[in-house]
Amino acid sequence: MTGSTTTPRQMRGRAKLRAALVLAFTAGLTSIAQAQTVAEAPNFDRPAQPSLNFYGSPGIIDLPSGEHLPEGQFTTTYSYFGGTSRYNLTFQALPWLSASFRYNGIQNLNLFGFNTYYDRGFDVRFRLLRERKYLPTLTLGLQDFAGTGIYASEYLAATKTFDTPGLGGGDGTLKVTAGLGWGRLGSNGAIGTIGTRGAFNGGDTGGELSVDQWFRGDVAPFAGLEWELDDRWGIKAEYSSDAYELETQQSNVFERKSSLNFGVEYQQSPGLRLGAYYLYGSEIGVNAQIQLNPRHPTQPIRIPAPTPVVPRSQWATEEAHWSPDWAASENKRGQIRDLMADALKADGLTLEAVILEGNVAEVRYRNNRYRSYTLTIGRVARAMARTLPPSVETFRIVPVRRGLGLSTTVIRRSDLEALEFAPEAADALVAVTGFQNAGPLPEGADFSDELYPAFATSISPYAAPAYFDPDQPFRLDVGLDFGASYAPAPGWLVSGTIRHRLAGNVEDGRASNSVLPRVRTNQVEYAQFDTTLENLYVARNWKPASDLYARATVGLLESNFGGVSGEVLWKPVNSRLALGVEGNYVKQRDFDQRFSFQEYSVFTGHASAYYEAPRGFLAQVDVGRYLAGDVGATFSVDKTFNNGWSVGGFFTLTNVSAEEFGEGSFDKGIRFRIPLDWLWGKPSRNAFGLTVRPTQRDGGARLSVPGRLYGQIREGHRKSLVDQKARIWE
Amino acid sequence: MIKQTRLMGALVGLALLAACAKGPERTPLEVEIFSTIREQIALRRAPKQERPPLTRALLDTLGSPYIEVTLEANGIFAYLQPQLVRRDDGPGEVVHWVTEDQVSVTLRDGILIATRGLRGDLLSASTLAQSGGPQGPEGRGARLFDLRFGDHESKTLEMACTVADLGAEPLEIVEITYATHHLQETCEGANGRIVNDFWVDSRTGRVWQSRQWAGPLNGYIRIRQLTL
Numbered sequence: 001m002t003g004s005t006t007t008p009r010q011m012r013g014r015a016k017l018r019a020a021l022v023l024a025f026t027a028g029l030t031s032i033a034q035a036q037t038v039a040e041a042p043n044f045d046r047p048a049q050p051s052l053n054f055y056g057s058p059g060i061i062d063l064p065s066g067e068h069l070p071e072g073q074f075t076t077t078y079s080y081f082g083g084t085s086r087y088n089l090t091f092q093a094l095p096w097l098s099a100s101f102r103y104n105g106i107q108n109l110n111l112f113g114f115n116t117y118y119d120r121g122f123d124v125r126f127r128l129l130r131e132r133k134y135l136p137t138l139t140l141g142l143q144d145f146a147g148t149g150i151y152a153s154e155y156l157a158a159t160k161t162f163d164t165p166g167l168g169g170g171d172g173t174l175k176v177t178a179g180l181g182w183g184r185l186g187s188n189g190a191i192g193t194i195g196t197r198g199a200f201n202g203g204d205t206g207g208e209l210s211v212d213q214w215f216r217g218d219v220a221p222f223a224g225l226e227w228e229l230d231d232r233w234g235i236k237a238e239y240s241s242d243a244y245e246l247e248t249q250q251s252n253v254f255e256r257k258s259s260l261n262f263g264v265e266y267q268q269s270p271g272l273r274l275g276a277y278y279l280y281g282s283e284i285g286v287n288a289q290i291q292l293n294p295r296h297p298t299q300p301i302r303i304p305a306p307t308p309v310v311p312r313s314q315w316a317t318e319e320a321h322w323s324p325d326w327a328a329s330e331n332k333r334g335q336i337r338d339l340m341a342d343a344l345k346a347d348g349l350t351l352e353a354v355i356l357e358g359n360v361a362e363v364r365y366r367n368n369r370y371r372s373y374t375l376t377i378g379r380v381a382r383a384m385a386r387t388l389p390p391s392v393e394t395f396r397i398v399p400v401r402r403g404l405g406l407s408t409t410v411i412r413r414s415d416l417e418a419l420e421f422a423p424e425a426a427d428a429l430v431a432v433t434g435f436q437n438a439g440p441l442p443e444g445a446d447f448s449d450e451l452y453p454a455f456a457t458s459i460s461p462y463a464a465p466a467y468f469d470p471d472q473p474f475r476l477d478v479g480l481d482f483g484a485s486y487a488p489a490p491g492w493l494v495s496g497t498i499r500h501r502l503a504g505n506v507e508d509g510r511a512s513n514s515v516l517p518r519v520r521t522n523q524v525e526y527a528q529f530d531t532t533l534e535n536l537y538v539a540r541n542w543k544p545a546s547d548l549y550a551r552a553t554v555g556l557l558e559s560n561f562g563g564v565s566g567e568v569l570w571k572p573v574n575s576r577l578a579l580g581v582e583g584n585y586v587k588q589r590d591f592d593q594r595f596s597f598q599e600y601s602v603f604t605g606h607a608s609a610y611y612e613a614p615r616g617f618l619a620q621v622d623v624g625r626y627l628a629g630d631v632g633a634t635f636s637v638d639k640t641f642n643n644g645w646s647v648g649g650f651f652t653l654t655n656v657s658a659e660e661f662g663e664g665s666f667d668k669g670i671r672f673r674i675p676l677d678w679l680w681g682k683p684s685r686n687a688f689g690l691t692v693r694p695t696q697r698d699g700g701a702r703l704s705v706p707g708r709l710y711g712q713i714r715e716g717h718r719k720s721l722v723d724q725k726a727r728i729w730e
Numbered sequence: 731m732i733k734q735t736r737l738m739g740a741l742v743g744l745a746l747l748a749a750c751a752k753g754p755e756r757t758p759l760e761v762e763i764f765s766t767i768r769e770q771i772a773l774r775r776a777p778k779q780e781r782p783p784l785t786r787a788l789l790d791t792l793g794s795p796y797i798e799v800t801l802e803a804n805g806i807f808a809y810l811q812p813q814l815v816r817r818d819d820g821p822g823e824v825v826h827w828v829t830e831d832q833v834s835v836t837l838r839d840g841i842l843i844a845t846r847g848l849r850g851d852l853l854s855a856s857t858l859a860q861s862g863g864p865q866g867p868e869g870r871g872a873r874l875f876d877l878r879f880g881d882h883e884s885k886t887l888e889m890a891c892t893v894a895d896l897g898a899e900p901l902e903i904v905e906i907t908y909a910t911h912h913l914q915e916t917c918e919g920a921n922g923r924i925v926n927d928f929w930v931d932s933r934t935g936r937v938w939q940s941r942q943w944a945g946p947l948n949g950y951i952r953i954r955q956l957t958l
Contacts, residue, residue: 034802034925034941034950037923037924037925037943037950038802038803038949038950040922040923040924041922041923041924041943041946041949041950042887042919042921042922042924042946043921043922043946044877044879044880044885044946044947294881295880295881296880299849300849300850300878300947301849302847302848302849303846303847304831304832304833304847305828305832305833305834305846305847306846307813308813308814308826308834308836310814310816311816314816350754366754368754368755368756368757371882372882374882418818418819420818421818421820421824421836421838421843421844421854422818422819422820422854423820423843423854423855423856423874423876424854424856424874424876424886425853425854425876426853426854426876426884450754451754454753454754455752455753456751456752456753456754456755457751457752457753458750458751458752458753458755458757458758458761459749459750459751459761460749460751460758460759460760460761461749461760461764462760481758483758485753485755487754641881642881642882642883643881643882645881676759676762676763680766681849682766684762685756686756686757686758686759686762687759688759723882723883724882724883726853726876726878726882726883726884727882729853729854730846730851730853730878
């Protein structure tokens with residue numbers, strides 16, 4: 001990317017200088033020399049990002065290019081032309097690997113028994129070569145490789161960038177792409193044939209890798225040009241090797257008069273690009289591209305400054321101040337506990353308990369505000385330095401979630417005092433900090449007055465969507481959730497939610513045609529009732545031994561099932577590996593979702609292994625018995641970020657055959673989570689999460705138990721804490 | 731049908747207003763969204779407070795130390811009071827200044843070493859401060875800037891710096907003129923070049939005014955000592 005990375009940077013520098021000069025002349029504040037210093041100062045701009053095509057991949061208009069997105073980039077595109085609409089999600093999981101999910105609709109196809117044909121598909125792209133001085137970037141792509149394959153094609157695409165003059169004397173970039181396509185992308189102007197390729201069958205269950213089809217059949221060349229005129233405007237042209245046989249010959253969706261496509265695009269903001277096009281000599285098209293990068297928040301977070309640590313040498317000036325005798329007085333300990341509770345409250349944290357000894361103090365606290373546990377540990381350490389008598393030298397800091405101590409961070413008070421204003425203060429402090437298992441609460445713990453027993457209530461709007469019904473791809477119910485919970489003692493929770501629907505159309509969906517026990521496909525039946533008891537359960541969390549975490553839950557666990565559930569998780573604080581077992585005996589709830597049950601009951605449970613791999617990848621394997629009684633394993637990988645972002649996918653293989661399973665052949669899906677604090681730049685622990693399955697069937701379905709252990713524990717363990725060490729002094 | 735839709739719309743609207751949560755459990759996502767939107771609307775509607783013009787007569791009534799800090803890029807400024815004055819193992823004296831709304835700036839002998847409560851804060855920095863003698867930087871050497879960046883991480887910039895004395899300059903701060911020396915610190919690194927300016931009292935060695943780089947997001951900030 002020699003050409004494309006240097007040019008925009010120079011352009012940005014020039015634009016900054018211009019802006020600074022304008023400010024200088026209008027406000028009379030800044031001299032020209034000072035404006036120059038602004039332009040020259042280091043900047044951490046977003047890396048250059050390529051534009052996207054109608055399939056949501058880096059490319060020209062309808063065809064791909066050889067380019068790749070910056071690592072971690074998460075993009076959404078919507079494109080439309082000639083009755084064809086495509087919604088695409090693309091994620092650049094590694095610098096050389098990206099994956100896409102697509103939902104598309106073709107109006108008036110009138111084939112395979114559908115008027116408008118809807119389909120889902122997955123793509124993957126591998127970068128084979130990076131751009132060098134004389135070499136182009138080269139990418140191998142598999143398009144729609146696992147669905148029913150309406151867009152199935154494979155390609156090799158190469159792209160080279162050149163610096164050119166741009167609009168109005170500025171700098172521009174020209175990108176030249178050439179490639180070879182198979183399948184759909186080999187259907188126009190073929191130059192040869194490799195073996196034979198089966199025809200597309202729209203009525204198939206799909207879901208299986210079509211390995212025997214890849215790189216078979218006709219192969220055709222394609223080419224394209226993209227000229228970036230400046231930071232905002234770009235024009236595109238391409239020669240398409242897609243004959244659109246299905247749409248234009250077998251059906252009459254649009255008329256294909258030419259193989260040439262043209263377009264113009266405008267970068268509205270760093271995240272949004274809009275394009276208008278003229279395709280195949282007959283159709284007007286549009287494309288909206290949204291690009292986000294988890295490493296570059298739209299709104300960098302802003303948190304009120306912490307109170308600095310005042311060294312004891314400044315205020316404990318007499319010998320008597322340093323005596324540890326105070327620890328014997330219950331009255332003094334109570335006062336200190338209350339001071340501590342107030343100090344934590346000022347930072348949005350809740351004190352659970354303190355254990356005060358003459359030289360050592362432990363604080364257990366709950367964090368409902370900040371994403372980063374490292375940040376809260378820093379804040380708690382500061383609060384301890386503010387409130388504890390001078391004799392306390394060792395701080396033990398334990399974040400608590402649902403009664404479980406997650407880990408113990410041990411910080412020496414003198415380190416805290418010495419290092420706050422040192423160069424590289426965060427590295428220096430974390431280097432002398434210890435991370436240990438959180439022990440059981442000792443007898444002498446002083447509990448906060450305010451917590452146990454504790455009531456909490458909430459009234460909250462909800463939205464429950466249903467996807468991919470061929471008659472109507474998106475249905476939605478909206479209404480109100482009335483939630484209440486009661487925590488009588490640490491680790492205990494009684495919780496329930498009443499749901500009232502105000503409006504929606506999920507109840508009009510299609511009825512189940514499943515031949516398996518209908519454990520998940522009765523969604524429509526369950527949607528016939530307005531006021532339901534969503535859940536009502538008693539849960540207990542505890543630590544049976546060091547490194548072990550346990551949960552037991554009894555009641556109406558979720559909207560479809562009730563029963564008993566138990567889980568044990570092994571996860572040492574310093575380990576990247578965790579192992580768990582979960583067992584549940586559940587009965588299917590009646591459709592009205594009150595207190596009664598249906599006939600169907602099942603024992604379901606899994607043994608699970610979790611591993612925190614490098615580069616933020618989280619791998620999980622669950623082996624066991626699923627809700628429909630089928631036996632098998634689920635494999636999932638998520639790319640996680642410290643800021644709460646995660647993007648991943650999963651699939652489940654069980655002893656249910658593809659025919660019994662139905663559409664899709666086996667259970668699979670993608671999921672992502674976008675944190676609220678990342679979007680808004682103010683602290684929050686909430687996130688928007690979405691799991692998308694091409695089809696929800698009954699095979700490979702799992703119970704949805706509230707409060708599963710692993711996700712809550714991991715964040716408070718060493719790897720997460722040290723990965724975010726930059727935040728300890730924030 | 732339209733009536734029904736309207737009724738539903740009104741009900742949904744009412745539901746959004748009713749969203750609330752009480753107790754020590756985490757607030758549900760939807761409740762948090764609506765409460766933040768309500769806060770933002772209230773903030774937009776709140777009348778802007780005008781600050782009186784700065785005069786020495788007004789400053790004389792304060793009776794405590796104040797500095798004025800301005801973000802050069804947008805002209806936003808604030809008055810800060812010292813929250814902590816201390817010494818540590820490093821050279822010089824550290825003063826931690828803070829605004830009423832919890833934005834802080836930390837100076838070591840007048841040299842910026844940290845900000846908090848802004849976006850993309852300067853987490854820590856080394857300086858060319860010298861023990862004893864006048865405040866401000868001196869000589870030449872490496873400086874480290876640890877800046878909040880990326881995915882809850884930081885980015886450390888290492889720069890080679892030299893300090894030049896540009897000579898005597900009288901400096902006026904709200905009706906008082908001080909005899910100062912203009913020191914200019916120039917730092918260069920792989921990512922770019924920064925220039926920090928200091929106006930140091932020729933007699934007492936105090937930094938009266940400076941213009942210093944606070945990171946890519948906040949750019950240059952201007953600091954003036956209004957009162958002692």
